[in-house]
Amino acid sequence: MLRSEEKKLREIALQLRYDLLEMIGVGVAGHLGGSSSLAETLAVLYFHQMNFSADRLDDPHRDRLVLSKGHAALIQYAALCEKGCFPREELKRVKTLNGLLQGHPDLSIPGIEAVTGSLGQGLSISLGMALSLRLDKSPARVYAIMGDGEQSEGQLWEAAMAAANFKVDNLTAFIDWNKVQATGPTATIFNIPDLDKKWSAFGWNVIGVNGHDIGQIFGALEEAESVKGKPSVIILDTIKGKSFSFAEGNAAYHNGIFTEEVYQQARKELDAIKEGM
Ligand SMILES: Cc1ncc(C[n+]2csc(CCOP(=O)(O)OP(=O)(O)O)c2C)c(N)n1
Numbered sequence: 001m002l003r004s005e006e007k008k009l010r011e012i013a014l015q016l017r018y019d020l021l022e023m024i025g026v027g028v029a030g031h032l033g034g035s036s037s038l039a040e041t042l043a044v045l046y047f048h049q050m051n052f053s054a055d056r057l058d059d060p061h062r063d064r065l066v067l068s069k070g071h072a073a074l075i076q077y078a079a080l081c082e083k084g085c086f087p088r089e090e091l092k093r094v095k096t097l098n099g100l101l102q103g104h105p106d107l108s109i110p111g112i113e114a115v116t117g118s119l120g121q122g123l124s125i126s127l128g129m130a131l132s133l134r135l136d137k138s139p140a141r142v143y144a145i146m147g148d149g150e151q152s153e154g155q156l157w158e159a160a161m162a163a164a165n166f167k168v169d170n171l172t173a174f175i176d177w178n179k180v181q182a183t184g185p186t187a188t189i190f191n192i193p194d195l196d197k198k199w200s201a202f203g204w205n206v207i208g209v210n211g212h213d214i215g216q217i218f219g220a221l222e223e224a225e226s227v228k229g230k231p232s233v234i235i236l237d238t239i240k241g242k243s244f245s246f247a248e249g250n251a252a253y254h255n256g257i258f259t260e261e262v263y264q265q266a267r268k269e270l271d272a273i274k275e276g277m
Contacts, residue, residue: 001218005048009214011277012047012082013039017243018270019078023094023101026263030095033253034147035075037178037211037238042079044217045143054084057110061140064129066114068122068156069147069176070104071255076112077101085111120153122146123173127159130171130231141225145174149181152190157202163231164203172224173204173233176211178240182254199233211236244269 016039024030046052050063067076074094081091086100086109093099100109104117114125126144133140146156163171175195179186186192196206205227209216217236224232240254241247244266247256258266 001048001215006214006218007277009040009043009047013043013214014243014270014273014277015082016043016075016078018267019081019091020074021263021266021270023074023077023091024258025092026258026260028095029255029257031071031074031255032244032247033180033240033250033256034069034072034176034178035078036242036244036247037176037236037240038072038075038145039242040212040214041145041174041176041217041236042075044214044221046079046083048218049221050143051140052083052111054080054111057085060136061138063140064113064126064142066116066122066126066129066142066144067105068116068126068144069119069150070116070122072147072176073101073103073105073117076105077109080109080111083111085109119147119150120155123156123159123163126171126173127163127166127168130163130168131166134168134170140170142171143174144171145176147181148175148177148179148186148192148195149189151175151192151195160199160202160204167229168231169228171231172221173231175233175235176238177235178211178238180240180249180251180254182251184251195235199235203230205230205232206235207232208235208237211238212242243273 090100094101095103105112126142130142200206207220209220220234247253
């Protein structure tokens, strides 16, 4: 990947984080932590990797992204907004009764491919999409993004076995390994060690990357596309709440509320990153 392209994607990831602040605002709960940990991944997927365009949302050969950890919808809304899928004003109306953008992804939102939020289901949905695209001989690929806490859901392991059994190589899964779930560390709440070995034993090609390194994410996607006869899973080593010092690794900001003071601090921290770019 060219350095200029990498820089552009880093700037987009930063913009997505600014958009998170715009959506969450002051005094209302919002899923900052698990959204921010995905900013680089969504920047690479939507702005580099995927065949996806706001003016071709019904293109049968578009690539699909299913956010299985649907509570992190805000980061997907940010990316879809920056892609031009809906007007910017919608960001301010997020999670309001008459707003377009609801608390979890919904098919009424342009660019959303699946209703998610009940954890564990997105991989099964993605597998169905990938199988049907293969039947249609479509070049399209499907990307499914799961959480590490989500790995305790049984249904996703059924989908994992089925995808390997059917040699579904147009499907790439991600695990946002940010090590914290809703109320504390994933290792304390429901420990699932050796994720790489587990997915490998289930027949998947496993790739581990720093989930905040644009170049590494890009390299992993290239590898995933080149591996034939089995699906790939990319384990993203990430920090929950990345780029916000008060939220990094802190379960309180899984779905926390900003005071005016914390909101201003968050903006300042992003401004400092911007200045350093
Ligand atoms: C089936 C189901 N059970 C419980 C929840 C409530 N819930 C929402 S987010 C969350 C924690 C998810 O943790 P993780 O997958 O690690 O997400 P991340 O830390 O990346 O936000 C839980 C338990 C849910 N959405 N669905």
